Amino acid sequence: MKYTSVFDIIGPVMIGPSSSHTAGAARIGRVARDLFGRQPKWAKIHLYGSFAETYKGHGTDVAIIGGLLDYDTFDERIKTAFADAEKADLTFKFIPETAHTEHPNTARLVIGDDDAEMSMVGISIGGGSIEITELNGFPLRLSGGMPAILVVHDDRAGCIAAVANCLAGHNINIGHMEVSRKERGNMALMVIEVDQNIDTSILDEMSTLPNITKVTRIKN
Amino acid sequence: MEVLFHNVRELVALAEHENKLISEIMIEQEMLITERTREEIMKQMTRNLTVMEEAVERGLKGVHSVTGLTGGDAVLLQKYIATGKSLAGDLLLDAVSKAVATNEVNAAMGTICATPTAGSAGVVPGTLFAVKNKLKPTKEQMIRYLFTSGAFGFVVANNASISGAAGGCQAEVGSAAAMAAAAIVEMAGGTPQQSADAFSISLKNMLGLVCDPVAGLVEVPCVKRNAMGAANAIVAADMALAGVTSRIPTDEVIDAMYRIGRTMPSALRETGQGGLAATPTGRALEAKIFGGAVLQSE
Numbered sequence: 001m002k003y004t005s006v007f008d009i010i011g012p013v014m015i016g017p018s019s020s021h022t023a024g025a026a027r028i029g030r031v032a033r034d035l036f037g038r039q040p041k042w043a044k045i046h047l048y049g050s051f052a053e054t055y056k057g058h059g060t061d062v063a064i065i066g067g068l069l070d071y072d073t074f075d076e077r078i079k080t081a082f083a084d085a086e087k088a089d090l091t092f093k094f095i096p097e098t099a100h101t102e103h104p105n106t107a108r109l110v111i112g113d114d115d116a117e118m119s120m121v122g123i124s125i126g127g128g129s130i131e132i133t134e135l136n137g138f139p140l141r142l143s144g145g146m147p148a149i150l151v152v153h154d155d156r157a158g159c160i161a162a163v164a165n166c167l168a169g170h171n172i173n174i175g176h177m178e179v180s181r182k183e184r185g186n187m188a189l190m191v192i193e194v195d196q197n198i199d200t201s202i203l204d205e206m207s208t209l210p211n212i213t214k215v216t217r218i219k220n
Numbered sequence: 221m222e223v224l225f226h227n228v229r230e231l232v233a234l235a236e237h238e239n240k241l242i243s244e245i246m247i248e249q250e251m252l253i254t255e256r257t258r259e260e261i262m263k264q265m266t267r268n269l270t271v272m273e274e275a276v277e278r279g280l281k282g283v284h285s286v287t288g289l290t291g292g293d294a295v296l297l298q299k300y301i302a303t304g305k306s307l308a309g310d311l312l313l314d315a316v317s318k319a320v321a322t323n324e325v326n327a328a329m330g331t332i333c334a335t336p337t338a339g340s341a342g343v344v345p346g347t348l349f350a351v352k353n354k355l356k357p358t359k360e361q362m363i364r365y366l367f368t369s370g371a372f373g374f375v376v377a378n379n380a381s382i383s384g385a386a387g388g389c390q391a392e393v394g395s396a397a398a399m400a401a402a403a404i405v406e407m408a409g410g411t412p413q414q415s416a417d418a419f420s421i422s423l424k425n426m427l428g429l430v431c432d433p434v435a436g437l438v439e440v441p442c443v444k445r446n447a448m449g450a451a452n453a454i455v456a457a458d459m460a461l462a463g464v465t466s467r468i469p470t471d472e473v474i475d476a477m478y479r480i481g482r483t484m485p486s487a488l489r490e491t492g493q494g495g496l497a498a499t500p501t502g503r504a505l506e507a508k509i510f511g512g513a514v515l516q517s518e
Contacts (some may be wrong), residue, residue, distance in 0.1 A: 001223065006250050009336045009373035009382070009399075010344075010366045016326035018439035019338040020383055039448040052249065053491040055438025056510060061287060076481070079329055104385040104489060113442045126383025126391070127336045144397045 002125060012128045012206055014073040014118050015197045020105055021051065022056030024124030028077060029067020031132060031144045032120050034218045040111035040118075043092040048106035057201075064107065066173060067169050068092075073128060101220070108134075138189040146175060147197045148218045151190040152210035154211040156179050162209045170202055187213070224249040228416050228470040233248055235412035242402070242412050243364035247369035267364040271333045272345035279321025281326045282430070287509050291328065294321035302338055312348055312454055319346025323443040335366075336373045336382040337393055339438045342446030343396035344369050344403070344515050347453050349359035351404055368406045369399040372419050379471070379477035385490040387443055387481025394426030394477065397449035397456070404457035408452035420466035420473045422456035427473075428480055430488035432495025435506035441496055 001007065014023040033039060046063055047055050055061050059078070065085050066078035069128060077084060081084050104126040112118060120136035132142040135150065142148055153159045160179060167174060181188035199217050207215045224245060225231040234240050243508035250261050276282070280298060284291030300306065306313045319342030326332045326341055335344040348365050357365070373382065376395045381387035383479050401418035405411075410418075434440040466473070486492030 003374060003377040004253055006246055006261075006370035006374060007268075009377055010265065010268055010370040011333055011335075013268060013331065013333050014338060016338050016341075019334040019341075020385060022338065023334065049486075050490045053493065054433070056224045057433070057437035057492070074331060076331070097500050103489075104486070105383070113224060113343055119504075126381060126382075126386060127377060128334050128338075 003129060008127060008145070012073045012101070014128060015078050017126040017142050018124050019056040021054065021060045022063045022078075023065035023073040023128035024052075024105065024130050025107070025184060026067040026071060027144055028075050028107055028109070028122035028124065028128045029064040030070060030090040031067075031122065031130070032111055032118070034113055035120060035135065035150065035216050036068065036116070036118050037216055038067060038113075039070070039090060040089060042111065043090065044095065044110040045092065046095045046108040046110075048097050048099060048101040048108075051105050051107055051146065052098070055094065055096070058085045061132055062080050064109070065090070065092055074211060104164040107199035111203075133146055135189065135208060136184055138192070140180055140189060140191050142191055142218070143194070144218055146193045147193045147195075149193070149194065149198055149203070149206075149217045150159050151206065151212060152214040153188055153190065154213070155177040156183050156211045159188070159211050160190060163192070163212070165205060166202070166206050167192070167194070168207065172196065172198065172202070223228045223253065225310040225375070227374065228419070228474070231371060231375065232412045232416050234402070236453070241364065242406055242415055245366035246367040262363060265366050268333045269363055269366060270296070271331060272335075273321045273349065274331065274350050275317045275325045275332045276345055279325045279364060279401075280317070283330065283440055284325050285327040286329070287437060287439065289434070289437065289505065291324050293443070294318070294324055296509055297388070299456060302439050302478065308451070311354055312451055314349035314353070314401055314444070315347045316447045319343050319446040320443055322346060323446045327437070327439045327443060335369065336377060337392045338400070339353050339384060339442050340396035340446060340449065342394040342443070343393060343402045343449040345455060346446065346450040347366075347400040347404060351407060351454070355407055357407055360492035365403045365407050368403040368415065372402045372415075376474055376477075381481055387478065388429060388484045388489055389422075389431040390426045390429040390477055391481055392431070393445045393449040394429055396446075397426055397453045398423035400450070400453035401456040404453060405460055408461055410461050414460045416470045417464070417466045417473045418457045418460035419470060420470045421459050421464065422452050422465065423458070423473050424468070424478060425452055427477055430484065430495050431490040432462050432497045433490065433492055434497050434502040435509050436497070437509075440502075440505070451495055
């Protein structure tokens with residue numbers, strides 16, 4: 001089911017004018033920041049479909065930047081996000097694209113700083129709910145509505161078991177899990193949705209496991 | 221995932237079999253899925269109700285969007301109601317004015333609660349705060365109104381769509397009106413089946429409604445579509461309470477809405493390229509607001 005909670009329907013509380021183009025956009029920006037692990041220094045934001053056609057009028061642009069600044073859907077500061085970004089040393093560029101995407105409200109965020117770069121595709125499916133469909137070239141499906149851990153690892157035997165063991169050791173239940181890879185024996189990505197927010201110490205423990213490249217999380 | 225209902229047929233059957241309100245089934249499902257307590261869930265919905273009430277109050281004082289395309293109509297409507305000359309009736313027009321108030325606040329980038337979306341956020345609270353004056357509900361009944369709306373919206377969102385970009389305005393204001401119609405029936409003491417009938421009657425009259433916002437803004441015609449969505453909801457609720465039933469079952473109406481959305485051209489799904497957006501005046505307003513070209517932010 002795409003929508004699991006009554007508050008996906010009666011909610012979110014948000015700054016207008018559009019749940020998909022403003023609130024959903026803010027959530028996409030915020031998940032990108034979460035996955036990056038800190039505020040990026042620069043952002044290139046490619047918009048597709050209805051996002052590309054109407055982003056100005058809906059405040060999609062200020063909302064995505066607001067999300068990158070960690071603002072929630074109801075944060076009044078979304079309105080001043082552009083000025084706030086300048087103060088926070090975040091430069092950005094919006095690029096409306098004409099290419100056809102599967103979902104009409106699609107955004108590709110390429111963000112980074114001096115140390116790292118990340119590419120993420122998010123779609124706004126309606127009513128403020130979103131899905132992340134791609135991370136650094138890996139296809140995935142993530143709602144952002146539940147806490148999740150994302151693990152980039154070498155495509156080797158035992159990796160998944162080691163991560164699952166680590167979670168079991170901390171009595172953390174896995175709600176949903178997906179593994180994807182670009183090609184066999186290369187890099188792979190585990191997406192694990194869990195029932196509760198995960199402590200940083202567990203992420204640190206996980207990153208010391210063999211063949212694990214990077215561990216990030218999405219809080220709820 | 222284990223849910224109590226996947227469609228309206230199951231929802232109504234469960235409510236009838238267990239002799240419970242639809243709002244109660246929705247609360248129980250929320251407790252089951254999120255593993256939160258009833259108190260936590262009621263508290264969150266109370267907050268949403270408060271946001272809705274504040275938005276209505278703010279809109280009734282008069283707000284205007286940055287573009288100037290919308291604003292002030294809620295005030296005009298309230299003044300007109302006060303003259304006692306309303307032809308449609310005070311309750312109906314009160315609902316219309318409060319739906320408009322909410323969407324005027326939304327267009328002005330104010331704080332609202334999406335029900336089910338921001339563009340359609342006026343219908344559920346607009347009808348609630350108007351019907352309230354006649355039915356004199358308790359605070360809990362007002363909160364239950366939102367759970368009943370949510371139960372029907374939950375089915376639409378999962379089995380069809382609540383996105384204008386995916387399914388047109390029928391998916392947004394259409395869904396909102398039908399959700400509100402079902403909730404009015406429960407508040408007025410109707411049966412779960414009568415809620416489902418009100419939902420169907422309402423949505424059937426919203427089928428095919430396109431999403432064609434001028435300049436891509438959630439203003440024209442969105443605010444007035446919420447006005448008519450509120451009116452539609454109240455009339456549909458009255459029809460169901462009078463004993464009028466829907467010949468087409470609710471789940472089939474929802475499916476029809478979904479299929480119509482799938483065949484709707486992209487120009488009529490929130491791209492600002494067809495319908496009213498493409499009229500000479502729509503285009504002229506767009507050029508005036510954005511200077512004729514889409515600007516690139518740097």
